[in-house]
Amino acid sequence: MNLTQRRPQSGFGFLLTGFVVVLAVRFCSVANAADPLASWNEGPSKKAILEFVAAVTDQNSKDYVEPSDRIATFDNDGTLWVEYPIYTQFLFAFDRVKTLAPQHPEWKTRQPFKGALEDDMKAVGASGMKGLMEIVMATHSGTTAAEFEQEVSNWLATTRQSKFDRLYTELVYQPQLELLAYLRANGFKTFIVSGGGIAFMRPISEKTYGIPPEQVVGSSVVAEFQMKDGKPALVRMPKINFINDKAGKPVGIYQHIGRRPILAFGNSDSDMQMIEYTMAGEGRRLGLFVHHTDADREYAYDRKSHVGTLDKALDQADANGWVIVDMKKDWKSVFARR
Amino acid sequence: MNLTQRRPQSGFGFLLTGFVVVLAVRFCSVANAADPLASWNEGPSKKAILEFVAAVTDQNSKDYVEPSDRIATFDNDGTLWVEYPIYTQFLFAFDRVKTLAPQHPEWKTRQPFKGALEDDMKAVGASGMKGLMEIVMATHSGTTAAEFEQEVSNWLATTRQSKFDRLYTELVYQPQLELLAYLRANGFKTFIVSGGGIAFMRPISEKTYGIPPEQVVGSSVVAEFQMKDGKPALVRMPKINFINDKAGKPVGIYQHIGRRPILAFGNSDSDMQMIEYTMAGEGRRLGLFVHHTDADREYAYDRKSHVGTLDKALDQADANGWVIVDMKKDWKSVFARR
Numbered sequence: 001m002n003l004t005q006r007r008p009q010s011g012f013g014f015l016l017t018g019f020v021v022v023l024a025v026r027f028c029s030v031a032n033a034a035d036p037l038a039s040w041n042e043g044p045s046k047k048a049i050l051e052f053v054a055a056v057t058d059q060n061s062k063d064y065v066e067p068s069d070r071i072a073t074f075d076n077d078g079t080l081w082v083e084y085p086i087y088t089q090f091l092f093a094f095d096r097v098k099t100l101a102p103q104h105p106e107w108k109t110r111q112p113f114k115g116a117l118e119d120d121m122k123a124v125g126a127s128g129m130k131g132l133m134e135i136v137m138a139t140h141s142g143t144t145a146a147e148f149e150q151e152v153s154n155w156l157a158t159t160r161q162s163k164f165d166r167l168y169t170e171l172v173y174q175p176q177l178e179l180l181a182y183l184r185a186n187g188f189k190t191f192i193v194s195g196g197g198i199a200f201m202r203p204i205s206e207k208t209y210g211i212p213p214e215q216v217v218g219s220s221v222v223a224e225f226q227m228k229d230g231k232p233a234l235v236r237m238p239k240i241n242f243i244n245d246k247a248g249k250p251v252g253i254y255q256h257i258g259r260r261p262i263l264a265f266g267n268s269d270s271d272m273q274m275i276e277y278t279m280a281g282e283g284r285r286l287g288l289f290v291h292h293t294d295a296d297r298e299y300a301y302d303r304k305s306h307v308g309t310l311d312k313a314l315d316q317a318d319a320n321g322w323v324i325v326d327m328k329k330d331w332k333s334v335f336a337r338r
Numbered sequence: 339m340n341l342t343q344r345r346p347q348s349g350f351g352f353l354l355t356g357f358v359v360v361l362a363v364r365f366c367s368v369a370n371a372a373d374p375l376a377s378w379n380e381g382p383s384k385k386a387i388l389e390f391v392a393a394v395t396d397q398n399s400k401d402y403v404e405p406s407d408r409i410a411t412f413d414n415d416g417t418l419w420v421e422y423p424i425y426t427q428f429l430f431a432f433d434r435v436k437t438l439a440p441q442h443p444e445w446k447t448r449q450p451f452k453g454a455l456e457d458d459m460k461a462v463g464a465s466g467m468k469g470l471m472e473i474v475m476a477t478h479s480g481t482t483a484a485e486f487e488q489e490v491s492n493w494l495a496t497t498r499q500s501k502f503d504r505l506y507t508e509l510v511y512q513p514q515l516e517l518l519a520y521l522r523a524n525g526f527k528t529f530i531v532s533g534g535g536i537a538f539m540r541p542i543s544e545k546t547y548g549i550p551p552e553q554v555v556g557s558s559v560v561a562e563f564q565m566k567d568g569k570p571a572l573v574r575m576p577k578i579n580f581i582n583d584k585a586g587k588p589v590g591i592y593q594h595i596g597r598r599p600i601l602a603f604g605n606s607d608s609d610m611q612m613i614e615y616t617m618a619g620e621g622r623r624l625g626l627f628v629h630h631t632d633a634d635r636e637y638a639y640d641r642k643s644h645v646g647t648l649d650k651a652l653d654q655a656d657a658n659g660w661v662i663v664d665m666k667k668d669w670k671s672v673f674a675r676r
Contacts, residue, residue: 068544068550071552145592189550189552191552198593198596199596202596206406212406212527213595213596213597214527214529214552214553214594214595214596214597215552216596220593223589223592223593224585224589225585225586225588225589225611225615231618232588232611232614232615232618233618234588234589234592234615241593247562247563248563250563250570250572251561251562251563251572254483254561254572255536255558255561255579256552256594257551257552258536258537258540258551258552258554259551259552273563273570276570277563277570277572280569280570280571
């Protein structure tokens with residue numbers, strides 16, 4: 001801008017400029033004041049969240065928490081995305097059994113691999129947790145870290161969920177995406193703390209949830225640093241490193257994050273310890289569970305479910321001050337908008 | 339402000355306001371353009387850093403890296419703070435042996451505890467790595483996570499290093515603080531990746547280095563979720579969980595960060611695997627070692643040192659394109675300004 005050629009603005013012009021600025025600021029405030037949790041219906045759950053965030057971010061509140069301590073942890077399966085009727089990662093494992101079968105002719109006759117190859121979920125189920133772990137170990141190891149990441153990315157980019165015929169990354173809950181964004185806008189650092197495999201979530205966590213890989217805590221296999229084809233590589237071994245579930249969740253939080261969350265969100269009894277640990281800290285805390293009550297828009301299951309059992313936590317919620325989020329009542333929409 | 343009572347500003351006043359704004363902007367630009375690595379002398383090390391950061395942050399460069407992939411990892415002992423003549427954490431452990439001695443009368447006659455109680459470092463040293471681990475296990479477990487954090491914080495807030503008579507948190511390297519800040523200003527996420535205990539660094543990492551606890555990767559003991567005095571707590575167990583050293587460093591990076599760094603900085607042969615792993619990724623990479631060459635301002639040691647041995651890495655640096663930072667030549671000042 002050449003100032004010498006610019007016509008000096010009149011006093012009225014200056015006032016007008018000021019008015020426009022005030023108007024712009026006012027307009028932006030209104031825009032920011034738009035409901036950040038638009039997919040949450042008014043009710044006790046939404047109220048509890050809004051009041052909690054207001055309290056811990058208000059410097060004049062007795063409940064104020066420094067931004068660096070605003071740690072929020074979310075379970076993944078059933079809390080951020082669909083887990084019913086079967087955990088996504090197990091489906092990935094069964095598909096990988098099929099992919100790897102030519103290298104393992106013995107699987108044709110050996111359970112639980114035979115069951116996985118024949119889509120015989122009863123046979124797989126009959127092998128129990130031991131059988132499932134055998135499948136997970138066989139399908140989640142033997143590759144480099146980079147190769148496994150690519151396998152997961154490819155699978156999640158192409159495999160559709162049976163009931164909804166959508167990619168799993170499209171079956172994430174819109175109200176939770178809004179909550180994650182709302183927390184981050186209020187200075188929170190958001191983490192996934194899941195019983196699922198850390199390497200299964202990381203390839204999609206940033207794009208899907210805005211949560212970078214280093215803020216994902218999960219179960220893992222042992223990895224080894226080796227030379228492979230003359231290049232240093234991390235090789236995934238057929239051995240459990242850590243199970244980040246139940247009482248493992250607070251441990252995973254300690255080892256990985258090193259700070260106690262002030263908000264934790266789960267959906268099953270497996271999340272109780274994470275939420276107990278969160279609530280036991282000093283100052284104001286918030287613990288929440290998704291209750292899957294919506295057979296029409298998603299699924300309805302709780303006390304006697306084969307995945308995501310919500311039973312003890314339902315009984316203890318009131319006494320412990322935990323918020324039970326009723327999917328049917330509390331969520332205006334369920335899945336992420338496409 | 340009551341606009342009706344305000345005298346409309348003259349045209350000249352408006353121009354003047356504009357001039358002041360332009361001046362202020364210009365001044366700020368100059369301030370930002372001040373040398374971000376002021377404590378680094380001009381030379382090949384500083385040049386390598388500046389050129390690397392310029393290349394990976396320039397969207398028109400073939401070496402451009404998205405901000406989310408700008409991961410930088412730093413060893414701690416000898417790379418960010420003093421490690422000579424003995425790792426700080428071992429001194430903490432020896433002091434804790436003295437604190438805990440009344441509960442362990444047998445230590446008076448049993449090595450390596452006897453040696454630690456009598457400041458007989460020869461006796462402690464004679465017990466080898468096995469003895470040192472025995473001391474670390476006895477002094478780093480048996481408390482809750484919160485209690486241990488408090489112990490570490492108290493010790494680091496009061497204990498002075500022998501040669502410099504300063505707190506250990508004051509014996510951090512000024513050029514490295516500038517480098518950490520410079521990297522962050524250029525969109526990098528900075529991590530500590532140390533052989534030291536994760537719980538020993540976290541209490542001071544944010545205040546000292548601007549690195550939050552969740553961006554610290556280190557060695558750890560097993561932790562258990564238990565009820566203690568009727569409250570859920572994490573209890574530190576006398577059992578190694580993970581040794582984040584040598585070939586453990588790339589593994590720690592994988593499990594904790596989940597992305598390969600593009601810049602890694604160490605100071606000893608124990609950092610070679612971290613730097614090899616970093617350099618083996620695609621695209622432009624930078625690997626650096628601090629070479630302790632300054633007996634006057636700090637210490638001079640390398641090939642045959644009892645801590646922070648820099649030997650193989652010195653021999654392989656040229657062939658591998660690693661940058662050897664010569665403390666005496668490359669650093670204008672050594673310690674953080676008080």
